Amino acid sequence: MDPQPQPPAADSDSDAMPREQQREEAPPGYVPPISPEDVAAVEALLGYEFKDKSLVSEALTHGSFYLPYRSGDSTYERLEYLGDAVLTCLVSRDVFLTYRDLPPGPLTRLRAANVDKEKLARVAVDHGIHRFLRHKAPKLDEQIADFVKELCQYEYHSNGLLDAPKVLSDIVESLIGAIYLDSKHNQELVWQVFRNLADPLISLETLGRHPVSELLEFGQKTGRTVDIFKDGWVKDTKVDVFVDGVLVASATYAQKKEIASNRAAKAALDKLKEMSGQSDVQSAPGEAPEPLDELDRSGALQL
């Protein structure tokens, strides 16, 4: 999937004038263009040739790129707003037409898994789109590098264990918004582009579950008391999982309590399964029997 490596685009401008000077002379809203080579590379990644090349520059420009930011400086945010809505609509339609009898609840979960932050960030990384992002945010490159490194551990989706940098999903949405505008609102063309970029889409068969939901459901089904304690958060950014009052697992993740909770729940599920003699620690796919149902039926789980 990955195209030929390109030089980093963050600082490339299309002519020789220093950026500061360009900016002072430009009207508010002016977006310094990325180089024609980079535009062509992005077009090749997307499989779409833009009539209005300035949309590519706008779609790949983070607010921090302009530091110091002036009111009216154009960033990818408006295109992201549009692309998000277009993508949600098209994925809703695809799921609706693919699963003719599925009720709205599972339809909504399937849609969410295909347009959420992690899935779209994965699309950006899979195709190397993130290398064309223009920004000056201090720690962003490091965060992206960490995400890229961890991503390969999960075939389709981590279901809440990874903390995807939002900027990565943002630029997929902004590029989708840009194509929608540039193609004069051609939904079918936009869908073709996204379908190729997002392959394989998450299906009912590969749809996983968030560990916290799975763990809480386990508690309900087995009559066990599951407590996810976030009280340690302030002190040491730690989340503990207790089952019937016994500490089963903990996890820490300083940046976000939600990620730590998911990781603690996943660790608890793994432990519970290990104790009941199961080796499969993957979350259950949409249609297969749930591992914790099996735990339940086998009666093997004894804390």
Added chain:
Amino acid sequence: MDPQPQPPAADSDSDAMPREQQREEAPPGYVPPISPEDVAAVEALLGYEFKDKSLVSEALTHGSFYLPYRSGDSTYERLEYLGDAVLTCLVSRDVFLTYRDLPPGPLTRLRAANVDKEKLARVAVDHGIHRFLRHKAPKLDEQIADFVKELCQYEYHSNGLLDAPKVLSDIVESLIGAIYLDSKHNQELVWQVFRNLADPLISLETLGRHPVSELLEFGQKTGRTVDIFKDGWVKDTKVDVFVDGVLVASATYAQKKEIASNRAAKAALDKLKEMSGQSDVQSAPGEAPEPLDELDRSGALQL
């Protein structure tokens, strides 16, 4: 806007066979059709003629209509899921193209005001679409009648003071989903239909604010302590608003805490404005100076 009155459609079937017998002989997923007269009336309201008339029946059928419900009985829910996404996309595009320089925050608020539960319920009532809903939910007709009665107090939107029955917005979304499918995904046609139904769309000029946000912002700007106490909720479904420790207003609304909070905040704002000598109790539109800014500037507000 209201068309000629039609006979209630809730119990009309297209032929003389009793419904129970129809249902027993019908395969799961069968939707008893509404009468051709009602289909024609709905088409006239929408300004769209369906190729597949069964979509009209499906779009107007609430789950309670089937009581006792059998697995597989078709309700409007799948079409509602689709229509919601289509509508959000089209309104996003309209707002994006109308306000060329507006940042994503206000774009999102404008979009939300035009596709939220109250706005779409208003669309249903304005055009009499609700009279074709098929259901057997015990208190629904009463709730709808109450909403219709209260609606006329607000020109564009109550901004959180009215509790619109969700079923009314649902059937607008399901009909939009039905038109989108029936027209083979013709966005422009769907937009034309919605544009006519929803006229006037809420613009930046007519966009109001939720009273709770307005009140909290007032507190921030004037350095006053605003407390919205919902503690009375469990006991007497009451919400109290205190400013600098003084009880300014209360409101009760048994069904939903959020509506009671909005009503209490609105009552508090009205009181504060009355005390400062202003007579206008409408929330501020998007671009006009905010009444509470004026309160602030006039310095007339003394508790």
